Amino acid sequence: MTRDQWNETIDVNLTGVFNSLKASLPSLKISKGYIITIGSLAGTIFFAGGAAYNASKFGMVGFTQAMMLDVRNEGINTSTIMPGSVTPHFNDNIPDENDPWKIQPKDIGEIVVDLLKLDPRTLTSKIEVRPSRSPKN
Numbered sequence: 001m002t003r004d005q006w007n008e009t010i011d012v013n014l015t016g017v018f019n020s021l022k023a024s025l026p027s028l029k030i031s032k033g034y035i036i037t038i039g040s041l042a043g044t045i046f047f048a049g050g051a052a053y054n055a056s057k058f059g060m061v062g063f064t065q066a067m068m069l070d071v072r073n074e075g076i077n078t079s080t081i082m083p084g085s086v087t088p089h090f091n092d093n094i095p096d097e098n099d100p101w102k103i104q105p106k107d108i109g110e111i112v113v114d115l116l117k118l119d120p121r122t123l124t125s126k127i128e129v130r131p132s133r134s135p136k137n
Contacts, residue, residue, distance in 0.1 A: 001049070001051075001052060005052070006051075006052035009052040009053055009056050010052060010055065010056050010059075012056075013053070013056035013057060013059075013060055014055075014056045014059040014060050014063070017037055017060050017063065017064075018063060021035060021063075021067060025071070028071070028076050029071075029074050029075075029076065032074075032075035032076060032120075033076055034076065034077050034078075034079075034115070034116060035064070035067065035068075035071070035076060035077070035078040035079070036078075036079050036080070036081065036112055036115060037060060037061075037064045037078075037079075037080045037081070038080070038081050038083070038108065039057050039060055039061045039064070039080045039081065039082040039083075040053075040057045040082055040083065040084065041082050041083065041084035041128060041130070042054050042057045042084075043057035043058050043060060043061035043080075043082055044058070044061065044082065044128075046058075060080070061080055061082065061126070064078060064079075064080040065078075065080065065125065065126065068123070068125050072123060075120070077115075077120060077123050078123075078125065079115055079123075079124050079125055079126065079127065080125070080126050080127070081108060081111055081112070081127045081129065082126065082127065082128045082129065083103050083108055083129040083130075084103075084128075084129065084130050084131070085101075085102050085103060085130065085131045086102060086103045086104070086105065086107075086108065087099050087102045087103070087104055087105070088105070099135075101131050101133050101134065101135050102131055102135075103129060103130075103131055107129075108129070111127060111129065115127075
């Protein structure tokens with residue numbers, strides 16, 4: 001990974017989340033909104049060749065969890081979803097059912113909807129999601 005790619009990874013995955021939440025926090029306090037970030041299992045498990053990605057996801061997960069402690073008494077629930085092996089929309093990939101063992105984007109969407117349906121007294125702070133089977137099965 002080049003220095004520019006490292007910077008872009010940190011900018012998108014960590015700085016972007018930080019700036020977005022900073023800008024939206026006043027409105028979230030009024031509306032008693034819900035903060036949901038999409039992390040990665042790479043935010044707790046590192047892998048070779050993924051230093052910038054791992055660092056950005058570690059930072060984002062830590063930021064989200066600390067934010068949760070700061071805003072939960074203001075009526076704002078905060079959750080981070082940490083999937084692994086998702087068929088994503090980046091790097092020219094188009095998600096489809098050809099990788100049936102991988103988590104599909106719609107699966108993450110269903111988790112978001114389920115979080116929003118919970119009674120506000122219940123706070124699911126972190127969700128780790130893995131495929132139910134390996135690519136070999």
